[in-house]
Amino acid sequence: MAMVSLSGAFRKRVLMVYLTAGDPYVDSWVIETLSEHGVDIFEFGIPTARPKYDGLTIKASYRRAIESGVTLEKSFQFIEGFRLRHKVVLTYFEYARSIGLERLMSYALNAGAEGVLLPDLLIDYSEDADVYVRLCKQYGFEPIFFITSSFPYKLISEVARLNPAFIYMGLMASTGTLLPITISRNISIIKSLINNTPLLTGFAISEPKQVLECIRAGADGVVIGSAIIRLISGGGEKQHIKEELRNYISSIKEALEAPV
Amino acid sequence: MNILPSHWYNIVPDLPKPLPPPRDPEDDYIFSRIELLPKLFPSELLDQEFTAERYIQIPGEVLDAYRRIGRPTPLVRAVNLERLLNTPARIYFKREDLSPTGSHKINTALAQAYYAKKEGVQMLTTETSAGQWGSALACACAMFDIRCLVFMTRSSYIRKPYRRILMKLYGADVVPSPSDRTEIGRRLLMENQEHPGSLGIAISEAVETCMKDGSAKYAVGSVMNFVLLHQTVIGLETMRQLEEIGEIPDVMIGCVGGGSNFSGFIFPFIGNRLKDGDFKNTEFIAVESKASPKMTEGSYIYEHGDTAGYLPMLKMYTVGRSYVPPPIHAAGLRYHAAAPILSLLIKEGLVKAVAYTQEEVLEAARVFARVEGIVPAPETAHAVKQAIVEAEHCRRRNLKKTIILCFSGHGLLDLSVFEEYGTY
Numbered sequence: 044m045a046m047v048s049l050s051g052a053f054r055k056r057v058l059m060v061y062l063t064a065g066d067p068y069v070d071s072w073v074i075e076t077l078s079e080h081g082v083d084i085f086e087f088g089i090p091t092a093r094p095k096y097d098g099l100t101i102k103a104s105y106r107r108a109i110e111s112g113v114t115l116e117k118s119f120q121f122i123e124g125f126r127l128r129h130k131v132v133l134t135y136f137e138y139a140r141s142i143g144l145e146r147l148m149s150y151a152l153n154a155g156a157e158g159v160l161l162p163d164l165l166i167d168y169s170e171d172a173d174v175y176v177r178l179c180k181q182y183g184f185e186p187i188f189f190i191t192s193s194f195p196y197k198l199i200s201e202v203a204r205l206n207p208a209f210i211y212m213g214l215m216a217s218t219g220t221l222l223p224i225t226i227s228r229n230i231s232i233i234k235s236l237i238n239n240t241p242l243l244t245g246f247a248i249s250e251p252k253q254v255l256e257c258i259r260a261g262a263d264g265v266v267i268g269s270a271i272i273r274l275i276s277g278g279g280e281k282q283h284i285k286e287e288l289r290n291y292i293s294s295i296k297e298a299l300e301a302p303v
Numbered sequence: 304m305n306i307l308p309s310h311w312y313n314i315v316p317d318l319p320k321p322l323p324p325p326r327d328p329e330d331d332y333i334f335s336r337i338e339l340l341p342k343l344f345p346s347e348l349l350d351q352e353f354t355a356e357r358y359i360q361i362p363g364e365v366l367d368a369y370r371r372i373g374r375p376t377p378l379v380r381a382v383n384l385e386r387l388l389n390t391p392a393r394i395y396f397k398r399e400d401l402s403p404t405g406s407h408k409i410n411t412a413l414a415q416a417y418y419a420k421k422e423g424v425q426m427l428t429t430e431t432s433a434g435q436w437g438s439a440l441a442c443a444c445a446m447f448d449i450r451c452l453v454f455m456t457r458s459s460y461i462r463k464p465y466r467r468i469l470m471k472l473y474g475a476d477v478v479p480s481p482s483d484r485t486e487i488g489r490r491l492l493m494e495n496q497e498h499p500g501s502l503g504i505a506i507s508e509a510v511e512t513c514m515k516d517g518s519a520k521y522a523v524g525s526v527m528n529f530v531l532l533h534q535t536v537i538g539l540e541t542m543r544q545l546e547e548i549g550e551i552p553d554v555m556i557g558c559v560g561g562g563s564n565f566s567g568f569i570f571p572f573i574g575n576r577l578k579d580g581d582f583k584n585t586e587f588i589a590v591e592s593k594a595s596p597k598m599t600e601g602s603y604i605y606e607h608g609d610t611a612g613y614l615p616m617l618k619m620y621t622v623g624r625s626y627v628p629p630p631i632h633a634a635g636l637r638y639h640a641a642a643p644i645l646s647l648l649i650k651e652g653l654v655k656a657v658a659y660t661q662e663e664v665l666e667a668a669r670v671f672a673r674v675e676g677i678v679p680a681p682e683t684a685h686a687v688k689q690a691i692v693e694a695e696h697c698r699r700r701n702l703k704k705t706i707i708l709c710f711s712g713h714g715l716l717d718l719s720v721f722e723e724y725g726t727y
Binding site: 092093094095096098099102103106165166167169190191192193194195196197198213215216217220221222223224225228229232233 | 315316317318319320321322323324325326327329332333335337338340341346347349350353354355356357615
């Protein structure tokens, strides 16, 4: 269904939502509701027993998926089952390497994804970055890179020159875990190093005022994961959750589209 | 030239590789150590821990405090030591022993006390064994008028009275750990009234105090990025002092417990090499104790900074958090790991690590005291030992190298060590 390339999504500010493929709470109506109300990119996590950079919410989501019997194949069947504007796959390189990065790429392609994000690639396996970039080219994906505020300036500029679809900047030490970090300062420093490469910011973003802070500092969009997972796993009637999701996404979109 | 810098230097943006983030254990689905951090540390310090900024302004109040405790500290040439060793090398030492509590620890203690006070924190709490860190924090808390609670391992509390007295003199509340102030302490005391304690238990007591008392925060003497950041005041001053006398260092040496004095000493130089290609021939040598050989024999893995595992895991060279070192007196070098940034630099081959035994370094300390008149702390003696080794190497090869060592502290409160080892 992708009409434009992944990087083409950044002609406007972007909302990417993270969900774990196969988490029983991630029902098709959840994805449909999110898509209907303007989520631009869906980032689907492949369940792993070793979620290095995840906070308690996403860890629990991974565990639910694994306990409900989701395998690698099943999680890609799940991703394939949805026709969405843009889909990307997230998995740790540590895991990707164990199953074969090329196999993962081909599964992702078959499932209709447009990219594969490996958050630990540049941190723990920087020597494998070339292989990743080469395979992306082979499978027709634009590369995506994950960075943090603790990345060397030189490396950030270097990966920006590889023409990624976007750079995903993790704002906190782990997903969904808010720390007292001046994100506006860190975002504007990173943005100044990457020219026009689209920059998505995430980790513990849950409120519209944080979205505004990111955008004003130069981010081209935000990623929300834990906040949505908390919303859908908190119990309650389907209709009620749908309503909450709709209101929540609207408030985030409103902040995203605010004039800077 | 103004020797005291206006900014601390954050080396993280200039590292050759990304600094691996702190992590929670993957199999713990209930308790997140990362979530706990804001309860333990003042906000501005956590912000510094994760900043992308290269230079961070030193607050005026901290600069003022630095001046009042004697910064900038002198860089002194060890002419008598050179003569004794008959070496063509020039040896300089940066006198961090000249602070009120006798070590470099005050450089971060003042910053941590300042930020805590600014955020309305009522009390800082920490752990200490021999007491270098505890006494620096007690001094800083006194200067910024904030309460200080130090959990001191019971064995040191009894056997090392002088820094305990010093801390009390500064107004700190010093309790032997395990203590009756915390649940973990009470539990251990119930098992054994005479429990000798350990740094791990003392950290656990300090952390428990912060978890229960919202107005208390935890102060940390090494390992964290922000501690190393504050210590760069040492290296920044040294760089300007060397510029003034027209010297370029060939070898820079420091001792490593957690790595804060050595890191603060060398980061500005390594940073210049990484970003501008300066100091490309300078050798950086970290000296550890053979009693806790994390850099020379440890593994580069994720491990908790504390024995109890209350703190997040950091990627560092370590001999493992449950490693129990043999009882040596350079207590500051008993720590099981080297700070993550320093570990990364070792991994990337920018810093070389060596290890010595207690006997070797105390002998070096004796030699140094005899000719230079200053007694090095047992920790600092490790750096002195390596400087002597380098200078002797220069004598044999007739090399006119410039050797700079970080003289992290004096040993006047550790004199009993010299007696025990018969190093007179």
